[in-house]
């Protein structure tokens with residue numbers, strides 16, 4: 001989310017419109033469409049305009065249909081990694097020709113469906129390549145096919161998010177003994193393999209590490225083409241993974257810094273011999289989203305102050321389970337949406353509603369003293385947070401709203417209905433029916 005001022009504007013709008021309410025909407029999440037649109041424009045401006053580039057938003061970062069629909073209107077396609085994400089992208093009216101299917105575990109059924117629809121596929125391994133080869137023989141398809149390559153350039157600072165390490169489960173390991181040759185032979189014997197793909201990691205990878213991975217990928221594609229004596233590989237898919245700065249209020253990602261580095265390190269990528277696909281997720285949305293939750297109770301335990309809020313592992317799963325890798329900034333507001341005074345900081349834990357002790361979104365954090373009825377804002381949570389909930393304790397899904405300026409007023413639209421109101425919740429009304 002852009003600036004503290006913008007956050008406060010959205011917060012007050014949400015309270016006024018009762019998108020947040022201490023009794024029946026104690027948590028909600030917001031995406032600032034104006035900020036996202038500007039960010040996407042910066043992404044597009046960072047790539048050369050004389051080369052075909054498809055910016056396929058990584059749907060895993062936020063697969064709500066209205067989100068994919070909106071990003072489609074901004075000119076993005078979609079990268080999907082499951083049948084569900086594929087269905088979401090199609091429901092979001094993304095043209096099948098602008099969808100890319102990546103997953104290390106594509107089933108026969110998923111492959112058949114993608115090939116029937118003409119969705120581009122990045123094959124993960126040789127066994128999958130054999131399946132696709134077989135399906136191509138028995139089913140006509142417009143699908144562009146590529147191979148996901150693990151350039152094995154190393155891991156970033158979060159091992160669980162690093163996909164170009166020596167032992168990553170993704171892609172064909174290019175530097176393993178004999179693999180480069182085996183892959184070259186696979187391309188040579190299948191002239192319809194027209195793409196090459198790499199995704200070095202998601203958060204925690206430096207731009208330099210990512211660029212090293214793309215350099216290895218393009219070098220491989222050049223080798224295929226020189227062997228083939230023609231431009232067999234015509235599209236390079238550089239994946240996503242641009243790291244997001246979770247420590248500052250700077251609104252947008254450094255797309256231009258990234259492409260400047262690529263121009264320097266991998267000039268062949270921009271030679272005009274290749275069209276380009278990107279798969280950014282977090283860098284598109286994270287900074288333009290926030291989760292807001294009410295403080296329900298506060299207590300002091302063993303000398304430690306704890307605020308029990310409605311935001312925990314169900315919306316901030318990675319932060320709760322891997323707090324060192326995914327720390328979040330938190331801001332404190334009073335019930336009317338005014339910032340809590342900054343002069344009375346206390347060391348506090350900020351806990352969620354889940355019924356396990358580790359459900360903490362912050363530990364030992366210096367924050368204005370939180371009281372029941374206050375609001376906590378979890379910043380930079382537009383991607384991989386509320387849209388990817390953890391179904392623990394059967395907590396209801398929080399509402400997700402898009403907010404944008406409309407002739408100097410803020411307008412919000414529902415991206416996902418909240419499940420809170422028991423009357424509106426079909427499960428609850430069923431239970432009430434049963435109870436007579």
Ligand SMILES: Cc1ncc(COP(=O)(O)O)c(C=O)c1O
Nearest residue numbers: 058199202240241279280281282
């Ligand atoms: C294949 C692939 N592409 C793109 C992405 C998106 O990464 P990010 O959201 O960091 O840009 C991921 C994330 O896991 C991925 O696995």
